[in-house]
Amino acid sequence: QVHVVESGGGLVQAGGSLRLSCAASGRTFGTYAMGWFRQAPGQEREFVAAINWSGTSTYYLDSVEGRFTISRDNAKNTVWLQMNSLKPEDTAVYYCAAARQRAATSNKVYDYWGQGTQVTVSS
Secondary structure: OOOEEEEOOEEEEOOOOEEEEEEEOOOOHHHOEEEEEEEOOOOOOEEEEEEOOOOOOEEEOHHHEOOEEEEEEOOOOEEEEEEOOOOHHHOEEEEEEEEOOOOOOOHHHOOEEOOOEEEEEEO
16 A cells, blocks of 8 residues: 655746655555646646656656656655646646556546645746
8 A cells, every 4th residue: 555645836936846746655656656637626637747667657748748747766755746837727736646557647547646735826
C-alpha cells in the first residue's frame, strides 16, 4: 500500500512557476507508476502527467506539454511536477496518484490518491 501527500501549491502570477511535490510512504514505491491530475471548480478531474516506475517514460496532457515536467526519485520516495509558464487556466486542485499497473492517462488505473494541493494562477 502507498500513502501519498502533495505539497507546493500556492498563488502565482501568470507566467510564473511552481514545483509540486508528492511524498509517498511504503517500501514498494519504486514499483508504482505515478500520475498528476487536476480538478477545477465545476469540472471533472483531468490527467496532467504520468511517469512509469523507473522514470524512463513520461506522458503529458497536450496543453501542458513543454511547460510541465514530471520526475521522480525512488530513493527519496518522491515525485515532482515542475510547472513553468503557468496560465490562469492551470488553476485547479492538483492530485498525486499511484498505480500498481502502469502509467496511464485514465484515473481508473490509479489505486491511491492524495488529498490535493491548490494551485491558483492570477492573470
